[in-house]
Amino acid sequence: MRWRLTLLVAATTTLTLIAFLVPLALLLRGVAEDRATGRATADVQGIVAVVGVGDRAEIALTVDQLVASGRPVTVFLPDGGAPLGEPVARTPAVELAATGTSLTASLDGGREIVIGVGRVSGGTAVIRTVVPEADLRAGVTRAWLVLAALGLLLVLLGLVVADRLARSLVRPIDDLSAVSHRLARAELGARAAVPAGPPELREVAGALNHLAERIQVLLREEREQVADLSHRLRTPLTALRLEAESVRDPDDRSRVAAGVDALERAVTGLIRQARWRSEPRDAASCDAAAVVRDRVEFWSVLAEDTGRELRLSLADGPLPVAVAADELAAAVDALLGNVFAHTPDGTPFAVSLSADGVLVVSDAGPGLADAAVSRGVSQGAGTGLGLDIARRAAGGALEISDNPGGGAVVTLVLTRP
Incomplete structure (x- = not known):
């Protein structure tokens, strides 16, 4: 945006300068031509009186003096003799001036000035001079260079002013962008300072701060609701544990107790997550x-x-991953729970964990539709949140595909610390 504003001002300034400087440059050229023409006309008019009343010898002396001063002057007398001064042929302008007319005509390499002088006797004499192109353009190039330098200076000055103006507009926008990125990184305490720029920017900053406060309120309410629900689950968990202890068969009692322990760990993790705050925390890790x-x-x-x-293939441990143990356990439970929930009894399945942290759960059942990966979508009777739990544990790196031999393959890529 900053460069666009600068380029816009540069283009506007350049067009404005062109609109003023080009006519001014043409005017200066016209003034220089008129000045040179006027000076030459004044020189030849100084000898009009001599040509009108003097004899040939006196006219020749006067013209020779003028030619010696650097002015190319020629006098054509009506007696038809050789011209006095610069030896040139009669031009159409000279022929026209012989009728008593004075005029200025364009000529290759300059401008021709002819003046008809009516003599007392013998007809009309013609005084002719030429203004060279160099005299017509004298000082024009320097004036144009000065105008070009002035225009360039004004453009540069406009660019500097535009850059400072654009910076004053862009800096508050960059600050707002930085605050929005901090909010996206869960830094909910980030707030935008009210900029000193246009009122629109101040309104955006206020709206962003209001949004951040609203997010905090919603998260706090959600945590309170989840925490309340989690605490409500404590009572049935206690009852389940008492029931498990009353089971007579040791194997059944151990299996039920393990299930209650897993459920209690999940509830404990839910409570801890509900009490989570935005302060920086140590990175979680576990042995996958x-x-x-x-x-x-x-x-x-x-x-x-x-x-x-069941086919199990595990890499040699320990295998540290950047996931909390309870979150990874919940993810594995979700994946295995889907196998038992969506495949008939007797369906074989396999679990493998490679050394690079890739967890694969596959089965030989009917398979899962791609839509099952979406949050809240299930092809069965469940809520469809199992794969979503696993995906959160892997930071979103979850893939589901069909097993070439039939069934589904779920791949979970765990982040290594």
């Missing part, structure tokens, strides 16, 4: 190999009960 192994072991019990073959 250990988390994936733990969650697969938990789901392997259900896989055995439903007759599903």
Whole structure:
């Protein structure tokens, strides 16, 4: 925007200067021509009296003096003799002036001035002189150079003024842009200073600050609602734990207790997220190999009960990733939960984690539609949020595709610290 404003002022200034300087340059050239023509006319008019009343010898002496001073003058007498002064042939202008007319005519290399002088006897004499092109253009080039320098100086001055004006307009816009980027990075305390520029910019700054405050209010209300819901879940969790402890079969009691523990971890993570504030926090990390192994072991019990073959391939740990352990566990649970929810019993599935942090969950079921990747969309009876949870854990790096042998393949790319 700054360069566009500067170019706009430069173009406007240049056009304005052209509109004024070109006519002025032409006027200066005309003035120089008139000055040179007037000076030459005055020189030849000084000998009009001598030509009108003098004899040939006196006229010749006067003309020779004028020629010696640098003025090319020729006098054509009506007696038909040789011209006096510069030896030139009679031109059409001379023939016309012989009728008693004085005139100025254009000539190659200059301008011709002829004056008809009526003599007392013998007819009309003609005085002729030529103004060279150099005299007609004397001082014009220098004047044009001065005008060009003045125009360039004015353009440069206009550019400087335009740049300072554009900077005063662009700087508040850059500040507003920086504040908006800070808000996008979850720095909710960022506020725009009210600029001293146009009222439109002040209005935009006020609207941006109002938007930031409104975002804070909405986030606070959302956190309070989620925190209230999470606290409400504590009571049924406690009841589930008591029920799990009353189960007689040790294996069943262990499996139910593990499920309650997983649910409690999820609720605890939800409460912690609800209490999150915008202050900088330490980057979360965990051992992806250990988390994936733990969650697969938990789901392997259900896989055995439903007759599903499980293939597990894990890279040697530890494998640190930039994801909190509870978030990664929730993502793995969501992916494996989709397998159990959307495939019939007995469908085999596989889980693999490579050394570069790529988690792949595949199955041999009917597959998932591409729309299932969208938030809140599900082809089954669920809410469709499972894949969204996994995608948030990976920072959005989640891909879903069809398995060449049938079924679905979900790839989760975890960020390495």
